[in-house]
Amino acid sequence: MLFDTVLVANRGEIAVRVIRTLRELGVRSVAVYSDADADARHVREADTAVRIGPAPASESYLSVPALLDAARRTGAQAVHPGYGFLAENAAFARACAEAGLAFIGPSAEAISLMGDKIRAKETVRAAGVPVVPGAADPDIEAAAHELGAPVLLKPSAGGGGKGMRLVRDLAVLTDEIAAARREARSSFGDDTLLVERWIDRPRHIEIQVLADAHGNVVHLGERECSLQRRHQKIIEEAPSVLLTPEIRASMGAAAVEAARSCGYVGAGTVEFIVPGGDPSAYYFMEMNTRLQVEHPVTELITGLDLVEWQLRVAAGEPLDFGQDDVRLDGWAIEARICAEDPARGFLPSGGTVLALNEPSGAGIRTDSGLSEGTEVSSLYDPMLSKVIVHAKDRPSALRKLRAALADTVTLGVPTNAGFLRNLLAHPDVVSGELDTGLVERDAESLVDGSVPEEVYAAAAAVRFAELAPAPRDGWTDPFSVPNGFRLGGAPKALAFPFRVPGNEPVTVLAPNGAQVTDRSVSVTVDGVTHHFRRAGDWLGRDGHSWHVLDHDPVAAALSGARHGGADTLAAPMPGTVTVVKVAVGDEVEAGQSLLVVEAMKMEHVISAPHAGTVTELDVTPGTTVAMDQVLAVVTPRDEEDA
Template sequence: MQQMFDTVLVANRGEIAVRVIRTLRALGVRSVAVYSDADADARHVREADTAVRIGPAAASESYLSVPALLDAARRTGAQAVHPGYGFLAENAAFARACADAGLVFIGPSAEAIALMGDKIRAKETVKAAGVPVVPGDADPRVAEAAREMGAPVLLKPSAGGGGKGMRLVRDLAVLDEEIAAARREARASFGDDTLLVERWIDRPRHIEIQVLADAHGNVVHLGERECSLQRRHQKIIEEAPSVLLDEATRAAMGAAAVEAARSCGYVGAGTVEFIVPGGDPSQYYFMEMNTRLQVEHPVTELITGLDLVEWQLRVASGEPLDFAQDDVRLDGWAVEARICAEDPSRGFLPSGGTVLSLSEPSGDGVRTDSGLLEGSEVSSLYDPMLSKVIVHAKDRPTALRKLRAALADLTTLGVPTNAGFLRRLLAHPDVVSGAMDTGLVERDAESLLPEGVPDEVYAAAAAVRRAELTPRPRGGWTDPFDVPDGWRLGGVPKPLAFPLRAAGLEPVTVEAPADARVTATGVTVTVDGLTHTFRRAGAWLGRDGDSWHVMDHDPVAAALSGARHGGADTLAAPMPGTVTVVKVAVGDEVEAGQSLLVVEAMKMEHVISAPHAGTVTELDVTPGSTVAMDQILAVVTPREEAAA
């Protein structure tokens, strides 16, 4: 047995850093966390054996700073670096810099990362090894090849993955605009705007194979994961195994994945991703290889009984695999849900804020990988994924039910998440039957969103307001004139009502139920004969994975604000983030729908367009401005009013 490392630096943050630290602790290896100013009190910092500040909040000056990371490793005596996923995990230059500094990079060689990180070279390499690839082409022929193949086509950055910069083009009339946008996002995410274009396969399935290779020539696969449930090319639900594959197809795809790994001299844990026509699983095509640990690795861990982070460490320390392909057994079914800071009711825009109340599911067959604590600040600076809820059961129907129940137990008040949406998605008939594809979520997202705010939520919010007005007894006695019970001299008590407003909706006036039960952490109300119980934190209410922020509404202040900003003429920030592009100035004439600004948050761009033709009469931001949700960005006065 090779000598295991004494100290490992985890060059990442959030739930993956916490996850890696957990295995390091189990192996008796000292863990070093790194943190930016924004993460000084983060969970991964608290759980590591030691932690080092590496820079300001901006990722470019902290988590992406190779000199800062290497200096932290030197100062703490680390012998190896685990990159997690995201940030520098698939950065060949970082892997090479670690080697040059005498550190073991816990992952493949810099050469393998560079080869498989370049999607163009990767396709050529695996194709030469006999692995089928998706038809397509690359720069400088992206536009030409797209027009030759005809729509639909998929634009992809050559230098990175995770859905960043990917664009599905169904109308070639907007091809040039989509190429420009894809390049901009690719440059921002990976520092390289090289693109490739591939034929789009309608109603495809996304199947990936987990591989594990050591430095002694042994390569095995650990079965497949189904990752077809996606939004904006980002996976949101993953499971292992897949209902699509039979044993013969599983073996063939596994063998192809092993050959892809061998073709680049791969060492460590990696994932080979395939696109599969749902109608004919035997016609699978190589898409890319992720040269790192995947977000969804827990589902493979649960059905194989292997700790992939432990095997990453063992392989990196020089140990050979102690099992062969025939030893790999798949037991039961595992499903994972990615919990992201986003608001489904507002078009899944990134959210943020302070975690005021946190309750994460656990129990038999339930696992939560999380980077959160109560009091955690969720900003727009980093990736929106907060945690993952994973379940393991004897079969798929049981696993789906168990995950829905686990998501109902998840509470993250203060930061809107997609947990409730995912819970409803898991009950979708096509998900239950296994007949999903990568377009299902986009097609049916609207049907999985509740219409407005349920009456019982407003009733609970009003009950909270009433309770907040109720005075505490002084010396065992309460002045009856201080009790908010609607009592009137010589008349029937008038129900106490409160003007309330939920984000993005019109205000309502709601009577507070007299029989509601309100505590510091919960509310129970009865509406139309049905009793409803919510968790609460201040003005936040949560139930079954959903949460609502129901605020007091001040009609006078709202009227004054509307008068000043012209109501519909006002352009507000749809999410907390950073203004990256400003295309206009005060006094400019604009047309309806014209792009005026771009706001970026959590690696996602949102274009702010003119609501109508007119003149820009107010502009309150510049490139680089940090903005809060609903902050006023600009005002466009209608053309006829501007001319008056």
């Protein structure tokens, strides 16, 4: 018998997605929220919602007492953890059980076992599953030298690519270990690491498993997750073009054995690293004891609702199908929309969603936590939504997803939607020749930081329209019309100075014949008409967006007089300063690391642009900074000597 009320211990798109299934099953949903999410979409869509604390996750979404209290106050019988936050936290699963709540996931023992990558490898190895060669703390530095470069550093306590470091030069191993420990401690509260041999040009294949409390375990096929950036998956598909039916059956059986080895119950994922040249030589990497971000592609090709089955299994129901009943139908591909700016090195972004359009239609699904007015901050994970398509075959799915991304608009917050659309057209992606390093190798060719001419023309059309006077009583004062009229001379075309962050200022003339509304603008440049979505100073098209600002050369000159451009270190992203290594008056060398800024669980090191002296330092550890905010000034050594 299913639960009456379920508390969703998460936020954003995953909370919205879980709430959707709860609603379809007639189960009452309880959302939780921090002060930063008081008006979030998941809060509005749940049947009821409970405030659990202030904005920092450590005081809200990671607070076990606050979550248990919310469950008690709302009469919840079960807790769905989503993914991230406490989803793979054994102590939370145990606390739920002690409070009389069903934890919609595996047992605390299984989470603990598989969450510790070291014990997990030992356990599955004993079950006959091949594993990647490596070692764990305290011997990782010696083991890395024994394995030889390249090696991969990984946090033992968590996944999702956070804290992972690929080290190709062992001369920097000590610094990379320290950075990996910082990220692991920040993300998982545990800085234990392990090191593994790096397999060049590998593919990342994962198997979805589903197990009940009655001894039944099945796999639901594989997902190809090789398209990654900084060890984070960005495009996922099911099935994989790499696997033959025989290899799929072999990997599936290995995944089932891995699940059985830890007494797994619920939905989980067994991840394998696969040499592209020999897919039969696969290695176990880890098991994710939770619902995966990419679970929708499995749902679309199998016809199963994995969240529904999580609920049924947690309520004690047996699976009503066996392995032979699982059928894979067609092809599904998912793209993760993240708050990041590809033109600025994929640094995390933020802002208010001013205009939103999310694709829908036959074979198109969008899982999203967004709505117009949503404030995207640096406090939480940068993923905003997922666009998933289902088609009869892979070429059709690729085309459909590119079209869906072209129709994705998130004005006010820079995203990677346009970049993902470009990636899907990459020849190796189209042919299925994937590996986990493809995106990093070719990212530069997939990112165009320049601003098309028509973007500035559209911005000028908007400014021109804003200057046009409103008629009064059917009459317009001719002297108020912005037509460049001059006494004794020909009209002078109006020119508008603009700047797009990261680009040089430009001045453009107002175009003729443009069509401007509150939500769109169309302009013709060189005989081609271009259509844009618009909101305030933002313009969007084909998944790309541009923040086109008015440029004031006088204000820019005054700002430059205070801070020399090359000497000034500014925040590359909105976030929090976590480390300050220098003080005013310190002598520094070119490239020396001075500060660390963290946003959305990602660290960015700020280094000295040249040798010199720190003459200004405007931040301390814990300071919250905005994008482009001045952090420090380093006066060059040659200027000091002059």
